[in-house]
Amino acid sequence: MYKFSLKFDDKNHSLSAEKGLPIDILSELLKDLYKAIDLDKEANCTLSNIRGNCYALDFNSLEETHLERFKIVHKNLQDVPLNILEGDEKKYGITLKKVLGDDYYVVAYDENNNEVASIKEFKSSKEIKYYYTYQTIYGYLSELGGKSINSKTKHIKVDGYPFNIYIDKDLDLLLKPHYRTDKLSMKIKLKRFFEKGNVVSATMDGFKVVHGKTLMGTLKDEGFIDLNIFKEVTSIDGLIDSLYGGN
Known part of the structure; x- marks a missing residue:
């Protein structure tokens, strides 16, 4: 509650x-x-x-x-x-x-x-530089990660959405199983310049799965896959990393 x-x-x-x-x-x-x-x-x-x-x-x-x-x-x-x-x-x-x-x-x-x-x-003059708005977007994750493995700043890209969306470490872990497989509904907080409304940055506040895709469906979409890449796989994360090259 x-x-x-x-x-x-x-x-x-x-x-x-x-x-x-x-x-x-x-x-x-x-x-x-x-x-x-x-x-x-x-x-x-x-x-x-x-x-x-x-x-x-x-x-x-x-x-x-x-x-x-x-x-x-x-x-x-x-x-x-x-x-x-x-x-x-x-x-x-x-x-x-x-x-x-x-x-x-x-x-x-x-x-x-x-x-x-x-x-x-209520303010009547332009005394601030930034303000915030919320937006709900729908789509598939086309990128998940950071500039390096140890990067403290993580981001995602959503297919068709123009901005990087920054996420915290908890969301990074929660989103991994849905990378490129599930359509998500995502709550996005947008930081905007006051005068023109241009977006400065986008941050994810949460998400829900709209619908998922089965593993067999994912494998069919990928086409030919060398099964040797699964020899050392012992977890779901490892399977996803093997399928998509790691993030």
Whole structure:
């Protein structure tokens, strides 16, 4: 279960669970927040609690994507002028701005109760150099590795996708069995230049297998294979390395 929260307050700390946002305003805010964080569409996310000494909304979700989008959306709203944002993210920002008015501020917290963003006023000038967006892509891994065997920076290439996608060591291990064999759905975080929106770098946040291919299907696609290359193979990783030359 993934948890995150929004805490509304004012300078006099006058808000509480009993004295909070009107239900009509809250319903509009929650609807637009859900649209902004739900990339997969129709995945369950619940309002699990409303707490006091401020007006704190606690959320639960089974989807890690909801947590990651929640963090990105509020970080962007803190750092990026509203007119630069697009789609559901911008619509949620407009609603949030209306809710806050001149009196309130909101702080977003992650699953460990660490502050993600604090929003009182929305930026109107170009004060930042970079911002981040999320994207879901589908495809097959056509490259997996780094510049050297000991490289600390690993990346993948996806067939037909224009950018290297950087991964951590855990994802490197998890992706190896799917190299060139399985179609994947991948969550990508894009770092962009503020002024023109150009992509600076791409990082993978997670993936799911859309559908896989059997070993026999893979061997058929490869055509003739010298079976002598399998003499010393003792693991699945070794089999994959033997088939594709190692990475």
